[in-house]
Amino acid sequence: MKETQKLSNYRYRILGLLMFATTINYFDRSLIGVLAPTLEKLFGWTNSDYANIMISFKVAYALGLLFMGGLIDCLGTKKGYTLSIVIWSVFGMLHAFVRPGFSVIGFAAARFGLGFGESGNFPAAIKTTAEWFPKKDRAFATGLFNAATSIGAIAAPFVVGWIVHEDGKNWQFPFLITGILSAFWVFLWFKMYKKPEVHPYVSKEELAYIQSDSEIENEEKLPWISVVGKKETWAFALAKTTDAVWWFYLFWGAKFLADTFDVNIHNIALPFFVIYIMADIGSILGGYLSGVFIKKGWSINKSRKITLLICSLIILPVAMVAVTDNKWLAIFLIGLGAAGHQAWSANIFTLASDVFPKKATASVVGIGGMVGAVAGIIVDKALGTVLDTAGNTGYFWAFLLAGSSYLIVLGLVHLLMPNMTPLDENLNKKSN
Structure with missing residues (x-):
């Protein structure tokens, strides 16, 4: 009897694997x-140059999300997720073999492969969550x-600070850690994962x-193109444009x-620890709220949108980061913005599974992520150019946009x- 009780929460073991994969994902990415x-x-x-390397990652991420989302819906989460993590791990390790003579091209190529592989993480994880959790818990x-993104982001500076010298010696070694972690994850995933029904x-x-609180769906596959014409897909995609802000913290924060x-x-390490611990707290509390x-x-509808409104208001003060000369106040404000974003993100991701059937979820998340990646590309290109021509004043505009964009986006999402x-398994609106 005790064993049955113990096994009755198996969904949290699956959730643990999602957290592990996302930690690896963000360690590599950070x-x-x-x-x-x-x-x-x-x-x-x-x-x-740095902006172009970041853009290479995001172009691949955008293209990969369109491809991976549909592929994961077609292959299923078990095979699709495995393919994704194998690709990103191989290219993550290839960073270590880039040589100075072709550093920009080499890093851009490695980031491209990394971005393509990593694009499968969130479509697969959101689809898995929809399969394993009721809507009220998603x-x-x-x-x-999603909080595991911060675990990976926190681990990165500690590992780098421990291994890499200030003159750059041993910079290659952190990129090689991924392979071991990923191989262990694949072993656990194949051993533990099946759909809950079986x-x-x-x-x-x-x-x-x-x-x-969800209906059993038929096994008929939905073509990827079937979700493209739905305004709900583009409402989700619009909400995902705020990914550009998160990537700004992640890729430009240390700079x-x-x-x-x-x-x-x-x-x-300590500033990143503060920022991403705050982000973790935001992610968990935002999902809980x-x-x-x-x-x-x-x-x-009301629960998600009121929570998103609270997140948007919490994020507003980050607009002041670039006008303060106090390092720790700037770090706290970035942490507050990161916390608000992660709370926002936890609820945005559930919009896809709240509205779409499970078998279309990865495709919708893929399209939304692609739009978010395009927004990130635009920000990278603009910021890199402004920083090279006008100096650090470029950060003023970046943080102003980071603080104000969420309220604007939320208003547009509500209009759409x-x-x-909810849509039924054939993507028709359900009658009340």
Whole structure:
């Protein structure tokens, strides 16, 4: 009897694997941002060179999201997720083999492959969450695995500071860690993952709970193109344009602190720890808050959007970062913005699974992520150019946009999708 009770929460073991994969994903993704000030000196990069390397990642990420989202819906989460992590791990390790003579091209090529592989993480994770959690728990579950982005981002500066010398010696080694972690994850994923309906360790009671507020869907595949014409897809995609802000923190944060406050490779760890611990707290609380509202009897539409409004207001002060000369106040404000973004992100991701059937979720998340990546490309190109021509004043406009964009985006999302009416397995609106 005790064993049955123990196994009745198997969905949290699956959630643990999502957290592990997302940690690896963001550790890989964050290394370049932490190492950026060092690599710039080592290889003689300009801000525009660095921006172009970041753009290479995001172009691949955008293209990959269109491809990977549909592929994961077609292959299923088990095979699709494995393919994604294998690709990004191989290209993550290839960074270590780039040589000075072709550093910009070499890093751009490695980042391109990394971006293509990493594009599968969130479509697969959101689809898995939709398969394993009822709607009332999805934002909280998403908040938990989304918090793992910060674990990876926190780990990166500590590992870099421990291994890499200030003159750049040993810069290659952090990029090689991924392979071991990824191989272990693939082993666990293949050993543990099946759909809950056929999983031998899922009790009838747990399965009933997972399916308690969603309908059982047929196995007929939906073509990727079928979600493109839905305004709900583009409402989600519009919400994902705020990814550009998160990537600004991730890829330009260390450079901003280095350029403005002389923070270097050996003292970046504590500022990043503060920023991303705050982001973790925001991710978990943001996911929890909308769940509390739903359990109080609020509609999913009201619960998600009120939570998103709270997030938008919390983020506003980040607009003041570039006008303060106090390092720790700037770090706190960036942390506040990161916390608000992660709370926002946990709820935005659930919009896709709240409205679309499970079998279309990865495709919708892929399209939205692609739009977010394009927004990030535009920001990278503009910021790199402004920093090279006008100096650090470029950061003023970047932080102003980072603070104000969420309220504007939320208003536009509400205009496109005022009621969040769920779509059935054929993408038709369900009758009330």
